[in-house]
Amino acid sequence: MSRKRPIGERSISPAKSEPHKLDMHDESVESTPSDSSVGSASVTSSKIENMYLDTVDRACLDFDFEQLCSVSLSNINVYACLVCGKYYQGRGKQSHAYFHSINDDHHVFINLKTLKAYVLPDNYEVTDRSLNDIKDAIRPSYSQKLVEKLDTHSRPAYDLGGKIYFPGLVGLNRIKHNSYMNAVVQALAHVTPIRDTLLLLPHLDEQPVLLQRVAGLVRKMWHPRLFRAHVSPHEFVQEVSNRSKRRFRLDFEGDxxxxxxxxxxxxxxxxxxxxxxxxxxxxxxxxxxxxxxxxxxxxxxxxxxxxxxxxxxxxxxxxxxxxxxxxxxxxxxxxxxxxxxxxxxxxxxxxxxxxxxxxxxxxxxxxxxxxxxxxxxxxxxxxxxxxxxxxxxxxxxxxxxxxxxxxxxxxxxxxxxxxxxxxxxxxxxxxxxxxxxxxxxxxxxxxxxxxxxxxxxxxxxxxxxxxxxxxxxxxxxxxxxxxxxxxxxxxxxxxxxxxxxxxxxxxxxxxxxxxxxxxxxxxxxxxxxxxxxxxxxx
Known part of the structure; x- marks a missing residue:
């Protein structure tokens, strides 16, 4: 004998029942999602991925210094915090970058070698195109067509503060007594064959360290989208001192x-x-x-x-x-x-x-x-x-x-x-x-x-x-x-x-x-x- 439903109770049919919101992301639920559910899931995923991108502070970013972890001083697997600009090693649960993301509530990091961005401590990759300017600031790249126009077409560029500059005509930081190095680099950066070779040098990571530092410095000097209208030759000067066995260093002005x-x-x-x-x-x-x-x-x-x-x-x-x-x-x-x-x-x-x-x-x-x-x-x-x-x-x-x-x-x-x-x-x-x-x-x-x-x-x-x-x-x-x-x-x-x-x-x-x-x-x-x-x- 069938039981009568109380007045006002709705009939719930299995065919018309809606799954719980949490079940939609559960791998154990065997269901065929509709197109609308896939679209809403991708939008939700995109929102989650871009959740912390508004915390990125480009004014704090400076990639001209040596890529060393600020805690361990290691140069292996170094990430840059895009909120404060400091360098930290790794992104695992026991890494310095992981602890920094928890302790300081900074979540967006970028690998300085692979240029891949991640959100910590959730540890998922961010592929948003809004970070492309940061990737170019770390490692500028040039095409043959662009290089051929450097000596004939020059448009003024602007840094983050709105300061106007011309690519190739940017100042170099004076670290100590390195004005003689700055003058030589500025002169060589305007010798067309040398400049073109450094801008188009393939497989830069596989080149000798000094060549990496010279090419990296010249590429930043000619970059049309600098965050600041000057560049620091810190890595270059340090490698020169090491390679020359301290013949050229910062203690005094050299020849x-x-x-x-x-x-x-x-x-x-x-x-x-x-x-x-x-x-x-x-x-x-x-x-x-x-x-x-x-x-x-x-x-x-x-x-x-x-x-x-x-x-x-x-x-x-x-x-x-x-x-x-x-x-x-x-x-x-x-x-x-x-x-x-x-x-x-x-x-x-x-x-x-x-x-x-x-x-x-x-x-x-x-x-x-x-x-x-x-x-x-x-x-x-x-x-x-x-x-x-x-x-x-x-x-x-x-x-x-x-x-x-x-x-x-x-x-x-x-x-x-x-x-x-x-x-x-x-x-x-x-x-x-x-x-x-x-x-x-x-x-x-x-x-x-x-x-x-x-x-x-x-x-x-x-x-x-x-x-x-x-x-x-x-x-x-x-x-x-x-x-x-x-x-x-x-x-x-x-x-x-x-x-x-x-x-x-x-x-x-x-x-x-x-x-x-x-x-x-x-x-x-x-x-x-x-x-x-x-x-x-x-």
Whole structure:
């Protein structure tokens, strides 16, 4: 006998019953979900995945420093907290990142190697596209098409604070005494073949560590979506110190030319270069060739007076050698004892600031050292150089500093030069193969200068600075600023090296002094003492 239902009780049919909300996510429930249930489940999953993305604080993120766990100092499996910016190791239940997510209520982390983002302590991956800018900030990537446009198309970029900057023209942090490293990196970053090689270098994680650091730094300098309009070379400087066995470090300012030569040769080795010409991008860009002719001093022609130039005696024994080079060293005339007239027929600085008159010399006069007719004495021999092959880019080193164990002196002679169409081919022999293409001229693209009268610190045989040497602080200071009232005075002893860079898309010149980046007039290049110049062949 069937029981009658009470009045108001609804009839629940198994066919029309709805499963419990928790059962819909239970793997033990055997049911065929409808399309609407799948859609609602995916939406719910997306909401859960993006739950903590609003806590990401890009203003706290800085990926320029060494990737070490802030607790264990380990560099294995390091994650960055996207809320506070600190580095922690692992994401397991016993890891530092896991404890940080619980203790500080920070939940979004990204692996600095795989660039995968996770939410902790739930430990699920986040694939939202809103994190792509953070991934690009950690490891910028470039396409061949984009790289080809860097020298012709340049659009201003903006950082998180709305500060405008141009990719490639960003400041580098001054960690301690590393202005000489910053100047060299800024100059090399605008040598097109070297820059393109570093931006497009494949399998960067498999390259030598120094090459990883140089390429990573240059890629960030040219990145159009920086969080800040400057980059810190912390990882690069640390690897340079380790790789050079502390020859270049932060204890004192080093010689930028010595650092440049070491860096180019080390990068050449890391790029699988050999002794052959053109075996690496470094040699294909900077390597030229000259012919050196040697003769003992007692075999040279006799001079009637000391002022008569030294000449080789072709009737006696001569030794010749073809020598490759990465840079041309230019000797300045000796510093005069009495500065009443200029040297080498140039004009004289009037010295309005109270300084003595400074002699001047033309760059083409210094280049005569390599024309095959100028003979000079070196190490007890008479030598003359003849250029045979000019590279695509020429590095000129103007030797300003004379150093000994106790004395370091700077030659303040001003070098005059043209910014465009300098005829380097005039010092080539008439039968040189380079002249088959016609008259060869070069344009200046980078100029590293030494500011102030403070010379380089004298060093011992191992390259270490002598403790007894205490350089005097230069009295001169420079005022710079972007607006009328906001200006900053920087003593020359704090940043002795600056670099002037030609911006190819706009054909304007910029002065870069560590974090400072300012447009300048081309005439300003001649106010500082040129030390290293990089010329590009037309």
């Amino acid at each position: 930028p030319f010595e650092f440049l030569v070491w860096l180019l040769n080390t990068m050449h080795i890391d790029l699988a270069g050999t002794r052959k010409m053109g075996s690496s991008p470094i040699y294909r860009t900077f390597q030229g060739e000259l012919l050196a002719t040697f003769q003992k001093l007692e075999h040279t022609k006799e001079r009637t007076c000391e002022d008569e130039p030294l000449q080789l005696d072709v009737s006696k024994k001569l030794a010749t050698k073809r020598m490759p080079f990465l840079a041309l060293s230019l000797e300045l005339p000796p510093k005069p004892l009495f500065t009443t007239t200029s040297t080498m027929g140039g004009d004289v600085n009037d010295g309005d600031d109270g300084r003595a008159d400074i002699p001047q010399v033309a760059l083409v006069t210094l280049l005569q050292r390599y024309d095959g007719s100028t003979v000079f004495e070196s190490n007890g021999q008479a030598i003359k150089y003849q250029l045979l092959h000019l590279p695509r880019y020429i590095i000129c080193h103007i030797k300003r500093f004379s150093r000994s164990k106790l004395v370091a002196e700077k030659n303040p002679t001003v070098v005059n030069f043209s910014l465009r169409n300098v005829p380097f081919s005039d010092i080539l022999p008439q039968n040189a193969s380079d002249l088959h293409a016609g008259h060869i001229t070069y344009d200046l693209i980078a100029n590293i200068c030494h500011v102030g009268q403070q010379p380089l610190a004298p060093t011992n045989v191992d390259g270490e600075q002598l403790n007894a040497y205490k350089p005097q602080v230069a009295a001169r200071s420079y005022t710079s600023g972007t607006s009328g009232d906001s200006s900053t005075k920087i003593a020359t002893s704090e940043c002795p090296y600056i670099v002037y860079i030609r911006h190819f898309p706009s054909e304007k010149w910029y002065m870069l002094r560590d974090l400072q980046v300012e447009p300048i007039m081309p005439q300003m290049l001649f106010l500082s003492d040129s030390y290293i110049q990089i010329w590009r062949q037309n």
